[in-house]
Amino acid sequence: MLTNKIAPSILAADYANFETELKKIEASGSEYVHLDIMDGHFVPNISFGADVVASMRPHSKLIFDCHLMVANPENHIDNFVRAGADIMTIHVESSQHIHGALQKIRAAGVKAGVVLNPGTPVSSIAHILELVDQVLVMTVNPGFGGQAFIPEMLEKIKEIVVLRAAKGLSFDIEVDGGIDDKTIALAKAAGANVFVAGSYVFKGNVAERVATLREVLNG
Ligand code: DX5
Ligand code: ZN
Numbered sequence: 001m002l003t004n005k006i007a008p009s010i011l012a013a014d015y016a017n018f019e020t021e022l023k024k025i026e027a028s029g030s031e032y033v034h035l036d037i038m039d040g041h042f043v044p045n046i047s048f049g050a051d052v053v054a055s056m057r058p059h060s061k062l063i064f065d066c067h068l069m070v071a072n073p074e075n076h077i078d079n080f081v082r083a084g085a086d087i088m089t090i091h092v093e094s095s096q097h098i099h100g101a102l103q104k105i106r107a108a109g110v111k112a113g114v115v116l117n118p119g120t121p122v123s124s125i126a127h128i129l130e131l132v133d134q135v136l137v138m139t140v141n142p143g144f145g146g147q148a149f150i151p152e153m154l155e156k157i158k159e160i161v162v163l164r165a166a167k168g169l170s171f172d173i174e175v176d177g178g179i180d181d182k183t184i185a186l187a188k189a190a191g192a193n194v195f196v197a198g199s200y201v202f203k204g205n206v207a208e209r210v211a212t213l214r215e216v217l218n219g
Pocket of ligand 1: 009011012034036067140141142143144145146147176177178179196197198199200
């Protein structure tokens with residue numbers, strides 16, 4: 001049975017106070033912290049890299065859900081394993097060798113995830129699903145927080161649910177982008193069970209916002 005998990009994205013937090021922000025996320029009862037890694041190449045923006053993740057690691061027991069928006073992610077897997085990633089999710093569009101890259105993540109003892117940009121079809125991951133613990137459906141174009149949820153992605157989530165059942169698999173389905181107290185209900189109804197939220201959580205009181213999301217999920 002897949003359980004619902006909330007993953008506040010630290011992209012929307014105060015970068016000068018990661019330790020405090022991590023404590024707030026932990027106190028909110030969130031299962032994950034979502035760490036957005038952007039290289040200024042695969043996506044136009046630059047965020048932070050493995051050294052910053054490593055420096056956060058001693059300050060939190062949260063599951064580190066690392067979303068790599070980087071070109072050729074296979075070149076960075078070792079660094080993020082050493083940094084303490086618990087889940088490493090890479091874009092199908094970012095690697096010429098997605099199958100090998102996912103194998104490498106799992107061989108390192110880290111949970112492997114694959115991400116689809118809004119324009120990328122489900123068929124692009126049909127033959128690698130046995131290798132993943134999580135499929136992330138982008139519900140905005142990656143690179144920036146604070147964008148509007150793209151409702152057409154709900155169909156994509158439903159398609160993945162059907163494919164997962166057909167293959168007898170049990171990976172999590174995560175959504176990322178524009179998740180708030182309204183869109184989380186739509187994503188859950190479509191079949192997602194891991195919910196990333198950046199600006200919604202950090203533009204208010206973290207504990208209160210996460211509690212509201214949880215109420216909607218339990219509602
Ligand atoms: C976007 C990132 C997201 C981002 C979501 O490229 O992958 O994780 O933090 O931010 P919101 O929740 O503000 O859309
Ligand atoms: Zn993300």
